[in-house]
């Protein structure tokens with residue numbers, strides 16, 4: 001990575017938030033929380049709601065460093081990262097290639113397989129044609145490039161498969177049909193290459209969907225997850241391998257299912273994890289003794305160019 005920035009305190013930090021994706025509202029919450037934290041730490045930070053005119057806004061506001069608090073399309077998938085590379089503005093998080101590969105669950109899973117990282121068996125579908133699907137329910141059907149469990153269905157009988165695939169394809173791009181992993185849901189937050197305590201997610205009605213994620217009381221979180229040491233080591237090891245295999249940087253969160261025989265299956269890597277005050281990443285960091293403000297500052301320190 002090039003240009004690790006010194007003397008960040010004198011620089012003008014633009015916190016990029018909002019944006020054009022389905023996850024705009026969550027991004028605004030993340031962005032506002034980050035902005036507040038950076039200001040508290042004494043940085044010259046300004047919030048920027050990202051629209052099509054973002055390049056000219058960055059120039060007009062004389063932004064030296066970008067803190068990317070965007071989720072989904074254009075913000076988390078390498079697009080904004082590429083623009084910042086061209087403009088020579090150092091940015092937080094993962095680089096262009098890493099972001100775009102991680103955003104596409106099909107590409108990311110191929111990388112995991114290449115590196116011997118366990119991930120649920122899957123088949124890709126790019127049109128309404130199910131003739132090639134060999135996996136039998138229960139399966140999980142999801143859009144390849146969405147987040148926040150948007151468009152995700154758990155299919156328990158074959159008859160429900162076409163509808164679930166159609167729903168997933170509505171988001172554009174391909175869809176995945178994935179083997180359903182019965183087990184415990186875990187997430188590992190990684191900050192500048194270091195794993196934070198593992199969190200176990202227990203949705204009250206069994207599925208960690210958009211509502212379970214963002215409604216208070218719908219989900220129980222165990223911080224840290226209660227795991228035997230060797231299992232914890234395996235989970236953290238898989239998460240770090242996934243982070244490294246995709247060449248991630250800064251803060252990222254790896255979602256996993258702990259299946260039969262305590263095998264951790266990596267579901268996905270979120271290269272811009274939610275950072276609302278209630279999000280999982282700051283929860284894990286708090287357990288490691290870091291305040292929200294410390295995490296924001298550490299993420300900022302990871303800013304650079306030519307990251308992957």
Ligand SMILES: Nc1ncnc2c1ncn2[C@@H]1O[C@H](COP(=O)(O)OP(=O)(O)O)[C@@H](O)[C@H]1O
Nearest residue numbers: 120140146147148149150179180181208255267
């Ligand atoms: N293969 C699977 N087996 C069991 N549950 C799954 C599987 N894939 C996804 N899920 C459930 O769906 C949720 C969303 O899936 P995920 O792959 O993390 O996509 P995203 O969070 O980007 O929407 C997960 O948090 C988990 O609860």
Ligand SMILES: [Mg+2]
Nearest residue numbers: 148149255268
């Ligand atoms: Mg997820």
